[in-house]
Amino acid sequence: MARYGMVIDLKRCYGCYAxxxxxxxxxxxxxxxxxxxxxxxxxxxxxxxxxxxxxxxCFHCEDPGCVKVCPTKAxxxxxxxxxVIDKEVCVGCKYCMMGCPYGARYTVPEWKxxxxxxxxxxxxxxxxxxxWEEKSGCGVATKCDFCTERREDGKEPSxxxxxxxxxxxxxxxxxxxxxxxxxxxRDRGFVLKPEQGTKPKVYYLPPR
Amino acid sequence: xxxxxxxxxxxxxxxxxxxxxxxxxxGGGAHITGVVADFMGWTQLANxxxxxxxxxxxxxxxxxxxxxxTARNAWRVARKPDTSWIARGTIIISIFMIVAFIHTVxxxxxxxxAGPEVGARxxxxxxxxxxxxxxxxxxxxxxxxxxxxxxxNTTLLPILFFVSALSTGVMAVVLVGVIAAADQAHxxxxxxxxxxxxxxxxLVLAAYLHGSYRVPNTRMAAEHLLKGELAAMFWxxxxxxxxxxxxxxxxxxxxxxxxxxxxxxxxxxxxxLRYVVLAxxxxxxxxxxxFEFRPIKRSKDPMPAIGKMPPS
Numbered sequence: 178m179a180r181y182g183m184v185i186d187l188k189r190c191y192g193c194y195a196x197x198x199x200x201x202x203x204x205x206x207x208x209x210x211x212x213x214x215x216x217x218x219x220x221x222x223x224x225x226x227x228x229x230x231x232x233x234x235c236f237h238c239e240d241p242g243c244v245k246v247c248p249t250k251a252x253x254x255x256x257x258x259x260x261v262i263d264k265e266v267c268v269g270c271k272y273c274m275m276g277c278p279y280g281a282r283y284t285v286p287e288w289k290x291x292x293x294x295x296x297x298x299x300x301x302x303x304x305x306x307x308x309w310e311e312k313s314g315c316g317v318a319t320k321c322d323f324c325t326e327r328r329e330d331g332k333e334p335s336x337x338x339x340x341x342x343x344x345x346x347x348x349x350x351x352x353x354x355x356x357x358x359x360x361x362x363r364d365r366g367f368v369l370k371p372e373q374g375t376k377p378k379v380y381y382l383p384p385r
Numbered sequence: 386x387x388x389x390x391x392x393x394x395x396x397x398x399x400x401x402x403x404x405x406x407x408x409x410x411x412g413g414g415a416h417i418t419g420v421v422a423d424f425m426g427w428t429q430l431a432n433x434x435x436x437x438x439x440x441x442x443x444x445x446x447x448x449x450x451x452x453x454x455t456a457r458n459a460w461r462v463a464r465k466p467d468t469s470w471i472a473r474g475t476i477i478i479s480i481f482m483i484v485a486f487i488h489t490v491x492x493x494x495x496x497x498x499a500g501p502e503v504g505a506r507x508x509x510x511x512x513x514x515x516x517x518x519x520x521x522x523x524x525x526x527x528x529x530x531x532x533x534x535x536x537x538n539t540t541l542l543p544i545l546f547f548v549s550a551l552s553t554g555v556m557a558v559v560l561v562g563v564i565a566a567a568d569q570a571h572x573x574x575x576x577x578x579x580x581x582x583x584x585x586x587x588l589v590l591a592a593y594l595h596g597s598y599r600v601p602n603t604r605m606a607a608e609h610l611l612k613g614e615l616a617a618m619f620w621x622x623x624x625x626x627x628x629x630x631x632x633x634x635x636x637x638x639x640x641x642x643x644x645x646x647x648x649x650x651x652x653x654x655x656x657x658l659r660y661v662v663l664a665x666x667x668x669x670x671x672x673x674x675x676f677e678f679r680p681i682k683r684s685k686d687p688m689p690a691i692g693k694m695p696p697s
Contacts, residue, residue: 187673187674214680216671216678216679216680217678217679218672218673218676218677218678218679219676220675220676220677227676229673229674229676229678231671231673231676231678233671233678242532242533245468245469246469246470246471246530246531247469248469248470248471248472248475249472268453269453270452270453270471271397271398271452272469272470272471272527272531274395274397275395275397275398275528275531275533275534275666276530276531276532276533277533278532278533278668279533279671280668280680284397316453367673369671369672369673370533370671373532373533381673383673383674384673384674384676385674
């Protein structure tokens, strides 16, 4: 069985937010919901200051904090290691948002358009609304699921395809020959907040 | 918003949850006060405490259901209990409310027989008090189980919430007792008990904030409370309203309106305490390769520049 994971090469990422946009397009997320985000950090003192981008998403942890606190088992890791949410079982208590150390989860009370309120929905918006309500739902927790629909079609998650710098590698961490596993081993891959003990499956390669 | 904490403070659990945590605590405290009063033979205060406890918790639960947004399946939590503090809490609170309700119907409700089954009444009272204790401590454990938020993830929080719950429970009983013109001497005794509780609460709160301030991961949250955006609510609401003024009034031993005022202020303080603890719940930023990453500032209005567009 596959155990999907991702490797993000911080040396290649230049923080263009293409992954955030691609995620929005692929998953129809409403305003202020960012399943795939880019954080910016600074280090050093003037004049030797460096800026670094850090793209984050749901890390699909082996030992997820969100699953531990869920009162209804609405969120769980499925067979290929992808942590998903059953919107029919979720009660919207938002405890998982407190249990996730990475802030990967979002809840919206209702679907909203990007355009000012009061305008009639365009055909595209109507489609996006229905797609969001069908896949993710309102009033329940939502998050990245490594683009389930795209994977079913044999494609990679949209953020991986969209990355213009080829900074993202998606692959099977169970297969030692996959590019993802190879890069983690060869280039000293690391995870974020390892002290939380969640064992994320999204690895980063050092920026320098 | 404090720029240091931008994007790191949880924004999901706010007033509704604070009211819920407060009412669950105060209700449990009132029940325990009532049961103790029952053992002391103070029938009127016992009836007030036990009759007051579970409705408070029930109102709190309604706030919680309100926070779920859709009432569509609030009871799912109870139907599929799992190893989560929300699920355990649901069970503890449900049992508490059922036991306290039975107690109220059998022995507190006016016109129902009181007297003959003293043993049974005490037994039901103690069972209720046990689950009331669970309800009070659970509010702290619920937050403490959120491991990524170090400000909550401490042993002192359940203790703080428990002492505060007991104190606010006593105050609620005193408040209703003054209104119902209960025995002055008994109310004064409760006031003296409250002095001890307030002092313990102040000590635990000081230890909690001191401990938080000492740890780098929670220092920002402690600063947020002590001198940041929450400082006004913390110092005025929790320290002055909730601790100092009731302490002085209880120590002076005021009767009637004075005691009622102290109780009201103390209850407000209890609510403010829950709110500042919730609103101070911040994660620490992600760090990699010597960088510290903070979320970008997002505007509330996604497209503020466009303004109002003409209707098509």
